[in-house]
Amino acid sequence: MLAGCKTTAPVHVWQPPQLAAEPAGVAFMGISGPDEWADPIEEALLAEQPLRWRLIAAEQLESPSNIRLVSGFEEEPNDVAVSAAARREGLRYLLHGEILQATGHEDRDDKVSLSWRLTGLHPDAESAGMPVSVDEALISQRYPHLLNIPDVAERTRRAVVLETKRLLTASVDRQQVTLASPRLSPGSRAIRRGNELARSGNWPAAEQRWQQVLESHPRSAAALINASIAAAARQDFTVAKERVTEAVRWSAFSPMNKSLAEETLFWIEMRQRDYHNAFDLPPPPEGWLISRGD
Structure with missing residues (x-):
């Protein structure tokens, strides 16, 4: 249970126009x-x-x-x-x-x-x-x-x-995202320090802290989940989905982490769709993993 604690942090994401009309x-x-x-x-x-x-x-x-x-x-x-x-x-x-x-x-x-x-x-x-x-x-x-x-x-x-x-x-919206906040798993203290940085808005420093954890503990689902959100915050959705997909794989024996990883994967893809719609971009080369549509 202590390996699956959560916390939240604010993140800014792109939103498409609310009216479906071409600029004119x-x-x-x-x-x-x-x-x-x-x-x-x-x-x-x-x-x-x-x-x-x-x-x-x-x-x-x-x-x-x-x-x-x-x-x-x-x-x-x-x-x-x-x-x-x-x-x-x-x-x-x-x-x-x-x-x-x-x-x-x-x-x-x-x-x-x-x-x-x-x-x-x-x-x-x-x-x-x-x-x-x-x-x-x-x-x-x-x-x-x-x-x-x-x-x-x-x-x-x-x-x-x-x-x-x-x-x-297109506009920028402020949302609250859920971060993994483990207590007893390897690297948990460094992960929580990254969470503090994310809560203060310093996502680059937070991502660097989580990546340091992954260098020592590459199967840390908590670090992978949080690092995937950091990648999405800088609009690198390909890396974000790669990381969170790994988190799903390595959290098979932790139901709370697995649930959070799956929720995060859905959140990332929805934000990627918003980003593509905001700037009228084609579907990503890797396609849509969990949602359907153009």
């Missing part, structure tokens, strides 16, 4: 909702655009008077007028935003829920939509650097911008 030119229709929330988010998205996308404010496609002549609302551009102008500019989508909920009171946590709709302008440009919801808990987990901003509303708006970009472009 977009007519940005703006955001409907309270101006104090909508306007800063609109300005930030136009100033700091998602990678490989081109957002153009609808008002810039034609003169504002031409667009608003056929609008149902005085200040909002009309889809029909903008669509025609967008096609002439070679754009493929319209992007709409709508704030569904926004709180900004000092006596309670801020929360913003915003619905995005991406409308295709061509038959091969599929439409899609997804909500974005941001509160202090999400900011603490995903964007801790924003906690340095003293104004709660401002850091919430910035988090909304970052969450919106995740819909359209």
Whole structure:
């Protein structure tokens, strides 16, 4: 039992865009909702655009008077007028935003829920939509650097911008991974020292410590499991799967290690799929070991 203890550590991994749409030119229709929330988010998205996308404010496609002549609302551009102008500019989508909920009171946590709709302008440009919801808990987990901003509303708006970009472009996500933390097996003290380094975010040093254990104890399932995660953290998934497959082999008589090794193999392959999807890469040369699909 003491040979199969576990601990956790944070690791950053790539995630594919949440909306299945090819990067393209977009007519940005703006955001409907309270101006104090909508306007800063609109300005930030136009100033700091998602990678490989081109957002153009609808008002810039034609003169504002031409667009608003056929609008149902005085200040909002009309889809029909903008669509025609967008096609002439070679754009493929319209992007709409709508704030569904926004709180900004000092006596309670801020929360913003915003619905995005991406409308295709061509038959091969599929439409899609997804909500974005941001509160202090999400900011603490995903964007801790924003906690340095003293104004709660401002850091919430910035988090909304970052969450919106995740819909359209690959992003880095922080996850907790499970590490083997043996107590009585050979090299266990050095393995646990590597775990401490990983928990502090120093994955290169942690991997070096686990590799030193493997030089003396090449059949250490715990060191192999942890070293496989370190390889995945630097996107060397081929080495990661080789190591964890070895861990499965050498943990036949340790049910806890075997279970953790199999779970780690699944986690590594899912992260490899995310990485390939994020950057539109073909399947790896060795293929997919435990999952199916292109």
